[in-house]
Amino acid sequence: MLHDAGQALVIDPGDAAPVLQALDRLGLQLQAILVTHHHSDHVGGIAALCAATGATVYGPAREAMPAGTLPLHGGQQVKALGLSFAVLDVPGHTAGHIAYYANVPEQAPLLFCGDTLFSGGCGRLFEGTPAQMLASLDALAALPTDTRVCCAHEYTLSNLQFARTVEPDNAELAQYQQQCQALRAQQQPTLPSHIGLEQQINPFLRCRVPAVAAAAQAQAPSSCLNPDDAVAVLATLREWKNNF
16 A cells, blocks of 8 residues: 555555555555456455545456456556556466556655566466566566565565575675574564665576576576576576476
8 A cells, every 4th residue: 555644555465454554544445456467366445445435447358357347558658646567568477467666756656567577486387478578577677776676465475485596606695694584583574675685695587697597507407507608597497486
């Protein structure tokens, strides 16, 4: 949830109950719902929230969305809470996945990226291709380095365990893993991350780094992977992570 003490927007509300509780506790009116993709854990609360608040719903034009959702394509803008959110096409996890990016006055930019980019990882390829996911991750990695990465799931510790297997000699990654373990031990979130950090520690943003490509090559069947083929590296990393 993002709010200005009066109005609020929520992103990917899989469940209406905690949103309604937060709105009531903070005395907020829900203005808008931004949706990144069609999976039930991202849209399950929309109907109840709309019935209770009359909020406007925005979502990807190329995916089946709840009735009344205003369709969005990459390159469009959504205005809410006085901010202008740029819509980015980021297929891979799903075929029509989108993300929302906004510059915030006197703060670091915000990225709501759903299940495309996680801290230390990326989403499974349920509908898209490795080439699509690589292009989507490249687009997100090109955002300003201080951009806050507001992904949809707290998968950080398991992602970092995999990342350490891929890059055991990455000192920044080792330090970040310790920081995240300490946060989770205190029941604190590791999120949001930021783009500059992810460029240093996330293997899926580092497919062109020799150590990452070499690890993928060693993992590939018959070691036939071309380490200069970033799409093949990502595909191998993703399959490796699926079975990790």
